Amino acid sequence: MKRIGDRTASNPAAERYRAGVLKYAQMGYWDSGYRPKETDVLALFRITPQEGVEPSEAAAAVAGESSTATWTVVWTDRLTACDRYRAKAYKVEPVPTSPGQYFAYIAYDLDLFEPGSVANLTASIIGNVFGFKPLKALRLEDMRLPAAYVKTFSGPATGTIVERERLDKFGRPLLGATVKPKLGLSGKNYGRVVYEALQGGLDFTKDDENINSQPFMHWRDRFLNCMEAVNRAQAASGEVKGHYLNVTAATMEDMYERAEFAKQLGSVIVMIDLVIGYTAIQSMARWARKNDMILHLHRAGHSTYTRQKNHGISFRVISKWMRLAGVDHLHAGTIVGKLEGDPNTVQGFYNVLREPLNPQDLQRGIFFEQDWAGLPGVMPVASGGIHAGQMHQLLTYLGDDTVLQFGGGTIGHPMGIAAGATANRVALEAVVLARNEGRDIWREGPAILADAAKHCTPLRAALDTWGEVTFDYASTDTPDFVPTPTAAA
């Protein structure tokens, strides 16, 4: 059998493409002299090579498998502009205080990606590399999306600014609550919780991630009862109110049908879950833009791959993808609540979601400067184990452009749901007022809340019930560049 390349063995190019196996670095996926172009997509991976594997070779392997390479040399590379299409690992550095782990920087040419497709971007970047044998573990830490690529996406259907204008709510975080118990209520009883919470003072109530269409409550019944509640609360307060109607379903056809019904009933917002997948999310974002609807995304399932630091995807990357995909709300952590959340790391997610430009900020886990090129911001949502007594901490950590969701902290109030809602709203307005007056809310928070409780019995009751409740556990997903304080410190 004639072997390809046999007759031209003295030619270096022919040598490179001789059939057989080469190291990825030798195949051109490692180039320490490479200067990333402004239009390159950049990715930062945390790699844990197997024993005996050089970090630069491991980085080259990741670059190769996430772009053009396969395990062996193929002569068909020579039919392409393969030098350009090869991703280039250009820098490897040890992770501070984590022996055996390295940060690998990889640059991808823009032509490798389909315009406006999160599915295509992710199929390359995380498609094939995470099970690669020469690596013990791999984590995608951050990405730099060039402005030229960002501009191919429509971004959030509504955006934080237009959302506020539509709701006519300015100068403070929005308030929400998830209906509890999340499973089992009939449509009529479910709507009761929505009505009480909204007329008590919340801006939004919310379906939980797994409320879809179950035997105890079919979706149409839920939608009808919730919209009765929303409209009653609007008339009682003179404010715009909303309930996130979860349209997550088995197929796109079902989701469109549910979303259309929500629109017909006059809802200002619909909701989807992260588990429906990137393409479905982009489709719903397009639908929401077309139908003047705010789109809420619950990050159901993310902790399976975001929480452990050595393997998976950082939530800051998911945040970037979801801003491209076009959602308006995204759950991004509370810091002080019941779920995982180191303060610096969570602030990094918030900045990624809502700032026009993210400077490099290693303390918050942001490795690359990211210019969002005019793409609207996403409203981060803080949900899970928070209560009125933490209002000054929440405002300090998370700022104004966020939705604070008190599920148990509203519905579990000793005086009832409406009282729970009022307690949260009064606490929030009192702390915002005090902050704007120049008071140090971090230190004076408890006193400010106690003062506000003098004219608000429900707030007094909330502080008496939950004032001391904290969830003070060490975080697993922490920055690599600073010692990490806990939320209660």
Place this chain on the structure above:
Amino acid sequence: MRLTQGTFSFLPDLTDLQISSQIEYCLQRGWAVSVEHTEDPHPRNTYWEMYGNPMFDLKDAAGIMREVDECRRTFPNRYIKVNAFDSTRGVESLRLSFIVARPQEEPGFELLREEGPGREVRYSMRSYATRRPEGHRY
């Protein structure tokens, strides 16, 4: 009924000193303050009457308080709010908006239901006050 639009409606009505320190906060950030009033508090009524243009060049809280005061004296029985506008790229919208005066009586809103096919209901709401012509509502 108490209309709860605006940033601080769940708190007791703000004193002049409190209003003034919120204005000060806005001025420190370079936001332009404006005053608006209405007799139609429907939440979809985006365009309240402007009591003059936003005060882009007035950087003095006391001066703005005089405008607020004048508006309150001219329209003693209307909703009046103070807005702060931020012209920064990417914002170009309000950053704060709070009610500083309200009518003595707030009759609230009627919820109208129009039954459709199946169990569908078409909702609309109407301020009891807007049944009377403008200028005679409160």
